[in-house]
Amino acid sequence: MDTPQDPEPKALAFTPLVADSLCVERGRRLVLENVSFSLTSGESLRVTGRNGAGKSTLLRALAGLLPMRSGRVRLGVAEGEDTLVATHYLAHADGLRGVLTALENLQFWRALLSAPASAGGLSPSEALARVGLAALAETPIGVLSAGQKRRIALARLFVARRPLWLLDEPLTALDSKARDHFAQAMREHCQEGGILVVATHDPLGFETTRTLELGAGGLI
Numbered sequence: 779m780d781t782p783q784d785p786e787p788k789a790l791a792f793t794p795l796v797a798d799s800l801c802v803e804r805g806r807r808l809v810l811e812n813v814s815f816s817l818t819s820g821e822s823l824r825v826t827g828r829n830g831a832g833k834s835t836l837l838r839a840l841a842g843l844l845p846m847r848s849g850r851v852r853l854g855v856a857e858g859e860d861t862l863v864a865t866h867y868l869a870h871a872d873g874l875r876g877v878l879t880a881l882e883n884l885q886f887w888r889a890l891l892s893a894p895a896s897a898g899g900l901s902p903s904e905a906l907a908r909v910g911l912a913a914l915a916e917t918p919i920g921v922l923s924a925g926q927k928r929r930i931a932l933a934r935l936f937v938a939r940r941p942l943w944l945l946d947e948p949l950t951a952l953d954s955k956a957r958d959h960f961a962q963a964m965r966e967h968c969q970e971g972g973i974l975v976v977a978t979h980d981p982l983g984f985e986t987t988r989t990l991e992l993g994a995g996g997l998i
């Protein structure tokens with residue numbers, strides 16, 4: 779059963795995300811060298827680059843999941859709030875449990891992700907409807923197609939409102955209509971004051987504030 783919603787969701791606006799001279803090693807090899815950028819409320823960054831250029835590495839470092847050799851990431855949040863609850867990180871993997879239904883997976887994620895600072899998200903049923911999969915609510919994830927699983931993974935973004943979205947190849951396996959819908963969701967997130975960082979090889983379907991091409995000269 780869905781849990782009740784916070785009646786007064788907070789605004790998403792917050793002070794900038796700053797990456798300052800990030801250097802990150804993987805397997806003793808320097809993958810990111812002096813990567814710097816700053817994004818404020820409503821801004822978006824598209825991270826591109828050849829396979830192995832370090833896109834996933836950058837997102838994981840921004841999410842605090844990888845140690846840095848040097849440099850730092852600063853995420854301004856409201857006083858008393860935790861940077862951890864300000865961030866949605868979506869990796870390549872969908873992060874879904876095959877034996878649970880679509881609805882149960884989102885109930886799990888909502889319980890895990892909800893916090894006072896990120897309240898105001900959709901209920902799991904509403905989030906499923908948002909990604910066009912309300913009819914599959916009671917279907918176990920294990921029997922869904924790759925694109926359907928991806929859509930449910932993306933629905934996690936809607937069950938808890940968080941200002942910073944770090945998305946690694948979010949469009950993988952989506953059909954063109956689902957891509958259009960998700961482009962609209964990313965646009966709305968920025969219009970509401972959120973910040974977006976997307977690693978992708980594909981066009982996103984909207985103009986981001988900036989592009990960072992790793993391995994080829996930096997910010998565009």
Ligand SMILES: Nc1ncnc2c1ncn2[C@@H]1O[C@H](COP(=O)(O)OP(=O)(O)OP(=O)(O)O)[C@@H](O)[C@H]1O
Nearest residue numbers: 804805806809827828829830831832833834835836
């Ligand atoms: N766990 C790991 N241990 C050692 N090296 C790693 C590890 N994960 C990634 N690497 C290396 O780090 C480099 C950057 O990998 P990363 O996954 O960030 O690239 P990417 O730009 O996201 O690539 P792709 O477009 O293929 O997804 C690659 O050379 C890769 O081999």
